[in-house]
Amino acid sequence: MGWALALRRREEPLLLAAAGLALAALALSPLVALSGQLASAEALRHAARALSAPRTWLLLLSSLGLASAVTLLALGIGLPLGVLLGRADLPLRRLALGLHAFPLFLPPFLLALGWFHLLGRGGIAASGPGGRLLFSAPGAVLVLALALTPVVTSLVAVALRAVDPSLEEAALLVAGPGRAAARILLPLIRPAIALAALIVFSLAFSELGVPMFLRVAVYPALVFSRLGGVDFAPGEAFALAAPLFAVAAGLLAFERRAAGRRSFAVLGLRSREVPDLRLGRWRLPAxxxxxxASLLPLLPLAALALRAARGGGFAELPRWIGASAWYSLLDALGAGTVVLALAIVIGHAAARRRRGGAALDALAVLAFVTPAAVLGVGLVAAWNRPSLQPVYGSSAMVGLALAARHAAVALRTAAVSFAQGSAHHEEAAAIAGARFLRRLGRILVPLHARGLAAAWLLAVVFCLRDLETAVLLYPAGQEPLTVRIFTLEANGPGAVVAALSCAQVAMTAAVLALGAALLLRRGR
Incomplete structure (x- = not known):
């Protein structure tokens, strides 16, 4: 009886420990396995050969430069756009924000493919200079910036809704809307801006599809070629992953310093109405x-649909798509459900500042900012063993990899939801004798159901868009739709590849529409 009573009292730390072990198995074991691989004498020889080549470091610097340029351009567009769509007195703001944000949930290489059908050879608006610009480093920066700017716009728009309007009203008494936004609003949401910059940089640095399609050499492609490409050399892949892990550690340190737990509060929505920022004579230009900015990213999607329709790609779609869409959905839904279960426990611990919560939150962020090539190499090292072949040789491996990569998305969303809610309800239940599992099921989950559903939906759509993780780990014959498009775009029929891309767009839109409908219904 005493043992059972002690166990009931320790339910919360025990459940957090179990969730932490699961997260460590998903996100930490690949990094530990990778470190073990690099410690062998053979790996050291591979490392000496791979890392002594000047081209290796030039590619790393080039990738860092490309990701930095994408981040700066995304901030340059997303910051003013986030202010306009988040607080300004513009018509149809929500519609514009939805259209602008939609391309974020698509694989960026689909947008690159669409821009090719728009500007490239034989495209709708083909031109020599446009095609040459597209197939260059600046072209890759522009494509990625347009794909990732919605990260900045959305986080800025959401964060601005949490700012105390009295501060803005006081500033507007002595300054115009532009100066009030620059001097008052943006400094107040600095943690959200730092988080947006981190996400954009991480996604741009990990991106494999856009640079490879546009013939721009980047460091992650070098790792991919040694593990999943024609230059198969797993020893060199392990060695080449080491500098990428150092970059990930630096990004984690930046996140802890610049955003960290402060993003829980700054991204919360207030219940009261926030007055619009009056633009006056600047309303029309704004x-x-x-x-x-909202319609431009939709042009390549329209070009894909037109290319598929003109070339008969939609008629050929059933023959070429196979079961890849189902594998995509199953992988994403499975991974989203796993990370939601972890996010409920770890997100609550992080929001309530329980012991171990911040460390597990940091681990999830580390897995997210770790380039997909490193995580993929580490997962191969950790799971490619005879005893684990039933998992490693199946589509479940892709789902586990996606859960490891995108756990932070659901965890942070859940933590924000928990942080914005009052702790009084659960404290009152605890005083009445309700154990943690009962409080979790009867109070916390129902009260925060909408935020947790949003966490699950975001995790699912981020898993749906993922190419870089899945392309290294999918089993033969069970490739997700993103991988099928990526492998066909070089030699497959152009109209069919465009139709497959439209299928990916339609599948993502359907998931988002269904999720949004459920969220709106839950919010009433």
Whole structure:
């Protein structure tokens, strides 16, 4: 009886420990296995050969430069756009924000493919200079910036809704809306801006599909070629992953210093209405800028649909798509459900500042900012063993890899939801004798159901868009749709590849529409 009573009292730390072990198995074991691989004498020889080549470091610097340029351009567009769509008195703001944000949930290489059908050879608006610009480093920066700017816009728009409007109203008494936004609003949401910059940099640095399609050499492609490409050399892949892990550690340190737990509060929504920022004579130019930024990323999607329709790609779609869409959905839904279960426990611990919560949150962020090539190499080292072949040789491996990579997305969303809610309800239940599992099931989950559903939906759509993780680990014959498009785009029929891309767009839109409908219904 005493043992059972002690166990009931320790339910919360024990459940957190179990969730922490699961997260460590997903996200930490690959990094530990990778470190073990690099410690062998053979790996050291591979490392000496791979890392002594000047081209290796030039590619790393080039990738860092490309990701930095994408981040700066995304901030340059996303910061003013986030202010306009988040607080300004513009018509159809929510529609514009939805259209602008949609391409974020698509694999960026689909947008690159669409821009090719728009500007490239034989494209709708083909031109020599446009095609040459597209197939260059600046072209890759532009494509990735347009794909990732919605990260900045969305986080800025959400964070601005949490700012105390009295501060802005006081500033507007002595300054115009532009100065009030620059001097008051943006400094107050600095943690959200830092988090947006981190996410954009991480995704751009890990991106494999866009640079490979546009013939731009990047460091992650070098790792991919040694593990999943024609230059198969797993020893060199392990060695080449080491500098990428150092980059990930630096990004984690930046996140802890610049955002960390402060992002829980700054991203919370207030229940009261926030007054619009009056633009006056700048309203028309601002509306044109917002409309252009919202509609421009949709042009490559329209080009894909037109290419598929003109070339008969939609008629051929059933023969070429196979079961890849189902594998994509199953992998994403499975991974999203796993990370939601972890996010409920770890997100609550991080929001309530329980012991171990911050460390597990940091581990999830580390897995997210770790380039997909490193995580993929580490997962191969950790799971490619005879005893684990039933998992490693199946589609479940892709789901586990996606859960490891995107756990932070659901965890942070859940933590924000928990942090914005009052702790009084669960404290009152604890005083009444309710154990933690009962409080979790009867109070916490129902109260925060909408935020937890949003966490699950975000995790699912991020898993759906993922190419870089899945392309290294998918079993033969069970490739997700993103991988099938990526492998066919070089030699497959152009119209069919465009139709497959449209299928990916439609599948993502359907998941988002269904999730949004459920969230709106839950919020009433």
């Amino acid at each position: 509306a044109l800028f917002a409309a252009g």
